[in-house]
Amino acid sequence: MDWPLLIESQPLLKHVPNELRHVTQCRNMTKGDTIFRIGDSVRNLFCVVKGEVQLIRHDIRGTKIVLQRSRSGFFAEASLGGTAYHCDALAAETGVLLFFPIAAFRTALDQNAAFRNVWIEQLAREVRKLRAQCERLNLNGAADRIIHYIESEGINDAVTLKQPRKAWASELGLSHESLYRTLKRLSDQGTLSIDGNKISLVS
Amino acid sequence: MDWPLLIESQPLLKHVPNELRHVTQCRNMTKGDTIFRIGDSVRNLFCVVKGEVQLIRHDIRGTKIVLQRSRSGFFAEASLGGTAYHCDALAAETGVLLFFPIAAFRTALDQNAAFRNVWIEQLAREVRKLRAQCERLNLNGAADRIIHYIESEGINDAVTLKQPRKAWASELGLSHESLYRTLKRLSDQGTLSIDGNKISLVS
DNA sequence: CACCTGTTATGATTCAGATCATATTAATCT
DNA sequence: AGATTAATATGATCTGAATCATAACAGGTG
Known part of the structure; x- marks a missing residue:
């Protein structure tokens, strides 16, 4: 092991x-x-x-x-x-x-006690993350979900993806086609700035 | 108190x-x-x-x-x-x-220790429930979400709602109109049996 | 009781995202 | 390096759920 x-x-x-x-x-x-x-x-x-x-x-x-x-x-x-x-x-x-x-x-x-506290914290973190994900999946625009994700999982209005976009799409409850398209649209209209895997919200 | x-x-x-x-x-x-x-x-x-x-x-x-x-x-x-x-x-x-x-x-x-175990169990139950909800929200038909709910939250393929349908609709990530309509459709086609707040899957 | 507020219900319309199709590029394997 | 698979795009079409509108109905309140 x-x-x-x-x-x-x-x-x-x-x-x-x-x-x-x-x-x-x-x-x-x-x-x-x-x-x-x-x-x-x-x-x-x-x-x-x-x-x-x-x-x-x-x-x-x-x-x-x-x-x-x-x-x-x-x-x-x-x-x-x-x-x-x-x-x-x-x-x-x-x-x-x-x-x-x-x-x-x-x-x-x-x-x-140390292991126990880590376990409790881990569960609590998971709960927090899942609750945010449920709120996100309840949103109906693709754009809304993307922005919610950046805002809730990212730091300073930016995320660095650690997974392929296809996997991200399924986490967002979107088809990958919709994700690609919406990312492009948001980028074109200046809402998002996309640099490889780093995606940030533009004020 | x-x-x-x-x-x-x-x-x-x-x-x-x-x-x-x-x-x-x-x-x-x-x-x-x-x-x-x-x-x-x-x-x-x-x-x-x-x-x-x-x-x-x-x-x-x-x-x-x-x-x-x-x-x-x-x-x-x-x-x-x-x-x-x-x-x-x-x-x-x-x-x-x-x-x-x-x-x-x-x-x-x-x-x-007793309180602690209850707390840990509570967190774990919440995680379980939220994960199922995320899977459900990732389904795209209204019918699929309803059936998934009955199957994952219910007992013996049946649930008894403890909340108004409107609230259930929002838990399912649906508009209440869609929920009403889909329930009616599923009931008409014999997939569901609806008796007040008790909703069951029919084989 | 009449009144008000919220739930249940159904219809008409619209539109966003799923789906299917097809390329192009990137990654993985031999 | 060449071959195979997966990811990234983008286009065309279509369906199903959101939305808006309207109404019946229940539950609670004065």
């Missing part, structure tokens, strides 16, 4: 105490793999290092309902407090997964 | 330890009131009992950006780990607010 490398992709891991590290497993997953099934008893907490995991339910008619799409970081954090999973987890893309035995994780949270 | 009444509207409050209860204040807010300003040092954690609070930023051009709209429960939970607020909080609607002094709240989390 190359922790320094893992920490690079997921800073929270820096604060995982040694006792917990020793029982943590790193496993490869292949597209289509089942991570857990609805009803399974909770044995692990998971962290996506690479690839994509989807949390899924199926309705009566067999339609697949995606509850969450996770491309990095923890998922199903709420399983920490429960005994059984409430949905299926499938590997949607080949990659790497961290398995934290649930009992050891709980013990670490309970006995290690 | 009528804690039993408060707990009814916000179950988490049941687990607030006595030491913390004694220093908690309940205050009325009037539409337009400032709860805190960006840059203010963090003195309290807040819980909306009644009314609406909005977390807001302003961009260079003075446009108001809503980061979060809170109608019940805690907001700005991430301020627990910080020293200054990162946005403004305004009362968008007259109501009632709980003020938890931040130091006492941190102490309670640190020393009371």
Whole structure:
């Protein structure tokens, strides 16, 4: 287990105490793999290092309902407090997964104040980010969503994208075509200044 | 302070330890009131009992950006780990607010394991719920969002609404007109069965 | 009771973004 | 370097949800 490398992709891991590290497993997953099934008893907490995991339910008619799409970081954090999973987890893309035995994780949270505080802060940050994202997705213009993103995720009215625009489009709930077009329009009309991956609002 | 009444509207409050209860204040807010300003040092954690609070930023051009709209429960939970607020909080609607002094709240989390676990679970549940909501808002049909809601928030492919449809529409990111129409359509075509506030998926 | 306010409901119209199609450029692989 | 795949564009078309308008209805208030 190359922790320094893992920490690079997921800073929270820096604060995982040694006792917990020793029982943590790193496993490869292949597209289509089942991570857990609805009803399974909770044995692990998971962290996506690479690839994509989807949390899924199926309705009566067999339609697949995606509850969450996770491309990095923890998922199903709420399983920490429960005994059984409430949905299926499938590997949607080949990659790497961290398995934290649930009992050891709980013990670490309970006995290690520093780790616990980091965990709480991490959850709170995620809540903050997701709430802003929901507000954003409730906006209906493409331009409004872009500006809201810059304003809520950026610094000094500017963001530097760390992902391809296509991925950004899907985070904004837009087709990539709409994103390209709207960026161009906003840039042409002088609302935005675009320099490679740095996009800033112009007063 | 009528804690039993408060707990009814916000179950988490049941687990607030006595030491913390004694220093908690309940205050009325009037539409337009400032709860805190960006840059203010963090003195309290807040819980909306009644009314609406909005977390807001302003961009260079003075446009108001809503980061979060809170109608019940805690907001700005991430301020627990910080020293200054990162946005403004305004009362968008007259109501009632709980003020938890931040130091006492941190102490309670640190020393009371039960309260702490409830807090962690609460955050995790919120994350779960918000992630599902984001996935839902990324769907583009009105029908898809309705079905996704029933499937992810309901039990046995059915939900009982505890809010007016108009409010549900806004949670779904739809105009209320679209919601009414789509519900009717789905009901007519036999996909949904609607009985007052109970809406269920039909196989 | 009459009155007012907000929710539920349905119709007509408009338009923004999804979709499909097609290039061009950049990145990745062998 | 050449080949293959993915990202970045941009155009044409079309559909579905927003918007505006109007009305029935419920719930609460004086």
